Amino acid sequence: MCFTSQFWQLTVAGLAIGSLYALIALGYTLVYGVLQLINFAHSEVFMAGGFGGLFLVRELVGDTAPGGAAAVLITTAGILGGALAGAGTAFVLERTAYRPLRRRGAPRLAYLISAIGASLFLYNLAGKEFGRLAIPMPDIYTSGTVFHIFGARVTTNQLVIAGAALVMLIALDRLVAKTRLGQGIRAVAQDAETASLMGVDINKVITLTFIIGGLLGGAAGFLYGLVFNVQYTMGFIPGVKAFTAAVLGGIGNVRGAVLGGLVLGLVENYGVACASSAYRDIIAFMILVLVLLVRPSGILGERLGRSA
Amino acid sequence: MLDRRLLRLAVPLAVGALALTACGGSSDGESGDGGKKTYTLAYQGPLSGDNAQLGINMDNAVQLAVEQANKKGDLPFTLKFANSDDVGDPAQGPTAAQKLIDDASVVAVVGPAFSGATKASEPLFSEANLVSVSPSATNPNLTSQGFKTFFRVVPPDDAQGAEAAAYMLKGLKATNIYLVDDKSEYGVGLADVIGKSLGSAKFKREGIPITKDYSTIAQKVSSSGADVMYYSGYYAELALFTKALKAAGYKGAIASGDGANDDQLITQAGAAAAEGIYLTCPCNDANVDPNATEFTAAYKAKFNTNPGTYSPEAYDAANAIIQAMKGIDGDITREKVVAAVKAIDYKGITKQIKFEPNGEVAGKVIFVYQVKAGKRAILGTTGELTK
Known part of the structure; x- marks a missing residue:
């Protein structure tokens, strides 16, 4: 195959970007699970996380890269900052753009328009407030490369992204599977009306679902900003890719979103090696179409307690 | 409930208001002092839109050149400044150019700034015999279109x-x-x-x-x-x-x-x-070029910001035109300015300004x-x- 010569290098890059797609995709999939609604403003939650993390880290880092233990702490703080900014944005979104519509039993189309409107509003607001130029994260690490694996270089950023994503993905999987809240989310996803009759506070579950999606998306925003800089338009492309990943894995399915994200990240990178970089998105989306032709409900099918 | 409804109304209104950022400011009014004739040196380029900053960099520099020329006191005429906004858009170039052509006091133009707008505007300038010296249009084809009054002080791409x-x-x-x-x-x-x-x-x-x-x-x-x-x-x-x-x-x-x-x-x-x-x-950055310190200081004093990309080129273009106008005997006409610019040899801050017959600046620096x-x-x- 054409990508064998750089196989490991492409795999490392693919897994790093893929785990970011996975984190964002979870936000789409969770909300879809409980509301059967695609939150198209989720890309702005991601962007808010980028700015949240950036501002916090800028406060913490001086002129020189701290490195060492301080770098680990600052990275953690950045992830938390991004996650909180994302969660806050998701919370406000749910309250202003969705809940009023839900209360009135608005048609599906109204949610879609509301989401697009909120997305436009948020990113233009960010552009106005924070400037329209890309802003880099301050240097946190003193060393760019950590180690080599099968001759492939693994950068500090890639390691941080993959590591942080892994921790969050496991935590989320446990949360959905084991906790009361997770049970509530699955119950609402299965049958909202019955769940409410059984004493589940639907509004609370929905709010918390948005917040969880926001935490993950916001953290992803910070991690993305580490490599690709922070900008008011940064959410659009990763948002579309992550939405794709969610559909690829099976929308509404938590593990499907993770799988979809990783597959998309890898395919994209292998594709670049096979053709020119110009074909990056073309290859990725061709694969998506092919998978959906064979399995319309995605690789793992639509499930979040719901029978597909 | 009421205030929530108000809020819902207020948000789109606020967004709408944000979108309505007004822009404007054209210079008008006569100022003939001491019996001197008054002529206008105009600038054409984007003053609004996505690329406004580039256009403003040049607009400011031309304004500065005009102001300095008047202040120096050795001009046999009074120079006025005018500008015309083409948004850097080929579709709006001709209208912007026509506005300057219709103003009889305009004897020379610095600009247009962008290649596309230049291509669209030059046929009008050629017909009106109005000289235009672009500080920044770098498309190679511009000098082979048969424009009669087009010059540029930057080398092509x-x-x-x-x-x-x-x-x-x-x-x-x-x-x-x-x-x-x-x-x-x-x-x-x-x-x-x-x-x-x-x-x-x-x-x-x-x-x-x-x-x-x-x-x-x-x-x-x-x-x-x-x-x-x-x-x-x-x-x-x-x-x-x-x-x-x-x-x-x-x-x-x-x-x-x-x-x-x-x-x-x-x-x-x-x-x-x-x-x-x-x-x-091909550009010269005034902020880092020791030749341009005087210009940079004057620019900063007047506009409270550093000169930007193509500011020095616009300044050179304006000064070269002013220099050419100074050498004209009697009343200044558009025809005479074209001839004078063709023959100019002026030491600017970015380079020696001297034109080849096709309007290209000599010595591609x-x-x-x-x-x-x-x-x-x-x-x-x-x-x-x-x-």
């Missing part, structure tokens, strides 16, 4: 490509070049000329459409053993590309052109990663910059550096 190639081969002693363009009209155009000028030298060329993730191409460049990577595109992408190159362990030199010649390159790539990048540019200690510094012109 093909000059930059040829000089950049020469600089990499002779100045940087490159033996293995990786040429990457961004697939934009500008990037491909510049890279085409560079590729042609590199001739038989060893080089590889690839086009990467604008993206965020440059890790794969960075890996390719790094493992190709290239000693110079020239990026033909803009600064935001080069910043990310540079970061990716450093992450991929690339040790060779990074070079780019005028599209990347901006302080934002250093900001967005980070000073450490950007250190050492070479930039070729391309500057080389390098990022040093987090700042762009001028190394010199390619002519000096490839000797």
Whole structure:
């Protein structure tokens, strides 16, 4: 195959970007699970996380890269900052753009328009407030490369992204599977009306679902900003890719979103090696179409307690 | 409930209000002092829209030149300033040009600023016999369209490509070049000329459409053993590309052109990663050029900001026109100004302003910059550096 010569290098890059797609995709999939609604403003939650993390880290880092233990702490703080900014944005979104519509039993189309409107509003607001130029994260690490694996270089950023994503993905999987809240989310996803009759506070579950999606998306925003800089338009492309990943894995399915994200990240990178970089998105989306032709409900099918 | 409804109404209203940013400001009014005749030197370029900043850089410089010329007191006439906003848009160029042509006091124009708008405006200027000296339109074709009154004080894009190639081969002693363009009209155009000028030298060329993730191409460049990577595109992408190159362990030199010649390159790539990048540019950056300190100080005093890209070229274009007007006997007419500009030989802050018969500035000066200690510094012109 054409990508064998750089196989490991492409795999490392693919897994790093893929785990970011996975984190964002979870936000789409969770909300879809409980509301059967695609939150198209989720890309702005991601962007808010980028700015949240950036501002916090800028406060913490001086002129020189701290490195060492301080770098680990600052990275953690950045992830938390991004996650909180994302969660806050998701919370406000749910309250202003969705809940009023839900209360009135608005048609599906109204949610879609509301989401697009909120997305436009948020990113233009960010552009106005924070400037329209890309802003880099301050240097946190003193060393760019950590180690080599099968001759492939693994950068500090890639390691941080993959590591942080892994921790969050496991935590989320446990949360959905084991906790009361997770049970509530699955119950609402299965049958909202019955769940409410059984004493589940639907509004609370929905709010918390948005917040969880926001935490993950916001953290992803910070991690993305580490490599690709922070900008008011940064959410659009990763948002579309992550939405794709969610559909690829099976929308509404938590593990499907993770799988979809990783597959998309890898395919994209292998594709670049096979053709020119110009074909990056073309290859990725061709694969998506092919998978959906064979399995319309995605690789793992639509499930979040719901029978597909 | 009521205030919630109000809020719902207030948000779109506020957004609407934000969108309505007014712009304007045209200079009008007569000021003939001491019986001197009054003539107008006008500027045409974008003063609104996405690229307004570039246009304002030039507008300010022309205003400054006019003000200084009047103040000096040796003008046999009084000079006024006017401007016309073409938004940098070819579709609006002719209207903007017509506005200046209809004003009988306008005897010369600095501009238009952008190549597309220039192409659309010049037929009108030629017909009206109104001279126009562009500080920034670099499309190579502009001087072969048969325009009779078009001049420019910047070399065309093909000059930059040829000089950049020469600089990499002779100045940087490159033996293995990786040429990457961004697939934009500008990037491909510049890279085409560079590729042609590199001739038989060893080089590889690839086009990467604008993206965020440059890790794969960075890996390719790094493992190709290239000693110079020239990026033909803009600064935001080069910043990310540079970061990716450093992450991929690339040790060779990074070079780019005028599209990347901006302080934002250093900001967005980070000073450490950007250190050492070479930039070729037909433009002269007043902020880092010792020849332009006086101009920079005056500009800053008047506008409370540093001169930007193409400010010095606009200043030179305006001053060259003023110089040409000074040498005219009797009443100044548009015809006389055209003839005088054709014959001008004026020492500007960016270069000697002297035109070839087709309107191209003589001596195609391309500057080389390098990022040093987090700042762009001028190394010199390619002519000096490839000797």
